[in-house]
Amino acid sequence: MISVWEKETFYAPQDIIIVGSGFVGLWSAFYLKKRNPKLKITIVDRGIIPTGASTRNAGFACFGSLTELLADEQRVGSDKMLELVNMRYQGLGKIRNTFSKKEIDMDMCGGYELFTKKEDNLTGDLEQQIDYLNVLLREIVKKKTFKLADKKISSLGFNHVTHLIRNNLEGYLHSGKLLNALLYKIRMQGVQVLNNIEIKKFEKINDAFEIETNQNVSLSAKQLLICINGFAKQLIPDLDVEPARGQVLLTSPVNGLPWKGTFHYQQGYYYFRNLGDRVLLGGARNLALNEEKTFSLETTDIIQNELERFLKDVVLPGKKFTIENRWSGTMGIGSEKMPILKEISPAVFCCVRMSGMGVALAPVLGEKAARLMTA
Numbered sequence: 136m137i138s139v140w141e142k143e144t145f146y147a148p149q150d151i152i153i154v155g156s157g158f159v160g161l162w163s164a165f166y167l168k169k170r171n172p173k174l175k176i177t178i179v180d181r182g183i184i185p186t187g188a189s190t191r192n193a194g195f196a197c198f199g200s201l202t203e204l205l206a207d208e209q210r211v212g213s214d215k216m217l218e219l220v221n222m223r224y225q226g227l228g229k230i231r232n233t234f235s236k237k238e239i240d241m242d243m244c245g246g247y248e249l250f251t252k253k254e255d256n257l258t259g260d261l262e263q264q265i266d267y268l269n270v271l272l273r274e275i276v277k278k279k280t281f282k283l284a285d286k287k288i289s290s291l292g293f294n295h296v297t298h299l300i301r302n303n304l305e306g307y308l309h310s311g312k313l314l315n316a317l318l319y320k321i322r323m324q325g326v327q328v329l330n331n332i333e334i335k336k337f338e339k340i341n342d343a344f345e346i347e348t349n350q351n352v353s354l355s356a357k358q359l360l361i362c363i364n365g366f367a368k369q370l371i372p373d374l375d376v377e378p379a380r381g382q383v384l385l386t387s388p389v390n391g392l393p394w395k396g397t398f399h400y401q402q403g404y405y406y407f408r409n410l411g412d413r414v415l416l417g418g419a420r421n422l423a424l425n426e427e428k429t430f431s432l433e434t435t436d437i438i439q440n441e442l443e444r445f446l447k448d449v450v451l452p453g454k455k456f457t458i459e460n461r462w463s464g465t466m467g468i469g470s471e472k473m474p475i476l477k478e479i480s481p482a483v484f485c486c487v488r489m490s491g492m493g494v495a496l497a498p499v500l501g502e503k504a505a506r507l508m509t510a
């Protein structure tokens with residue numbers, strides 16, 4: 136049995152319980168408190184620390200690469216593609232306005248997309264595509280986004296690269312530091328964060344939800360916000376959200392690393408960046424799309440071997456390094472890339488399906504969720 140002190144403080148009835156303390160849950164709490172500082176809010180996470188994608192990603196302050204945006208446009212049309220870009224762009228602005236660069240190691244140092252011979256006959260006229268997208272994007276960013284940067288190829292030390300496209304609007308940050316800074320900020324706002332508690336189900340009784348957990352405690356709140364992204368199906372089976380494992384590796388420091396920034400390859404399926412003088416490389420999920428639809432956090436030989444091959448063959452040819460770390464995380468994807476933010480039943484809201492872009496999307500989605508819940 137819990138004590139009266141526990142019952143009347145940590146487990147006291149709340150106005151809002153947010154399930155999931157990744158970026159989306161945290162930004163939502165931040166904006167909810169900004170809109171109404173009196174709201175009693177608790178965030179509950181089943182991990183000892185947040186254990187979804189937010190602590191396991193690559194830390195790209197991502198805008199999107201040329202081929203990724205063109206592929207999105209083909210799939211969903213110009214308007215939706217631009218809406219997503221706009222949310223990412225606004226999201227990055229909100230991160231910059233909320234935290235100092237130093238706090239979260241944010242550096243909008245620019246990024247590149249690279250092409251090898253393999254893509255030469257698939258990509259068509261790059262300059263034409265750059266001009267086309269720059270015109271569409273000008274509405275959002277008010278300046279030129281992409282430019283051909285082939286002259287830089289020889290200075291970056293890559294192998295097999297035939298073209299490079301520069302994007303000045305991208306950069307990176309330290310995801311662990313951002314998450315920690317957000318946690319600190321919302322605690323200062325009076326939000327309670329409870330870890331190691333898994334929400335199992337919830338039921339409306341009179342005007343509040345009784346929430347069943349895997350611990351010997353039950354919680355209650357007037358409203359619920361579910362921010363569990365790739366795990367959404369575990370709590371709301373009908374949602375169009377599947378888990379998608381993303382795998383990553385990190386090298387040892389590379390002596391004389393000749394480049395800095397974020398890099399994309401093959402519509403963003405491969406991505407890498409420097410972390411100081413180490414290289415963080417991830418992706419290759421397109422090699423095993425079905426196997427990667429999993430909640431498992433194992434890494435696999437097929438993906439890790441391909442990442443290593445790409446590293447040795449294209450990114451760091453002739454350089455000495457070892458692999459210091461390998462890990463994976465769970466993204467939330469579905470039949471389309473647009474996030475799901477909606478009231479799924481009276482007073483139960485969800486904000487999920489970040490489609491591998493949640494670092495940048497979360498501040499905007501969090502603000503939208505707060506607006507929806509306090510309208």
Ligand SMILES: Cc1cc2nc3c(=O)[nH]c(=O)nc-3n(C[C@H](O)[C@H](O)[C@H](O)COP(=O)(O)OP(=O)(O)OC[C@H]3O[C@@H](n4cnc5c(N)ncnc54)[C@H](O)[C@@H]3O)c2cc1C
Nearest residue numbers: 155157159181186187188189192195334381464492493494
């Ligand atoms: C390898 C990898 C690389 C990525 N790289 C980038 C990148 O460079 N840039 C970018 O913008 N995005 C990137 N992403 C995607 C980005 O990390 C995610 O979109 C974002 O972190 C999602 O945040 P979230 O808050 O929606 O979900 P999550 O961070 O997944 O948080 C969900 C939380 O819910 C908790 N939870 C789940 N079920 C329950 C339950 N029943 N009860 C209680 N708690 C529960 C989990 O423990 C977890 O902490 C990457 C993702 C991966 C996996």
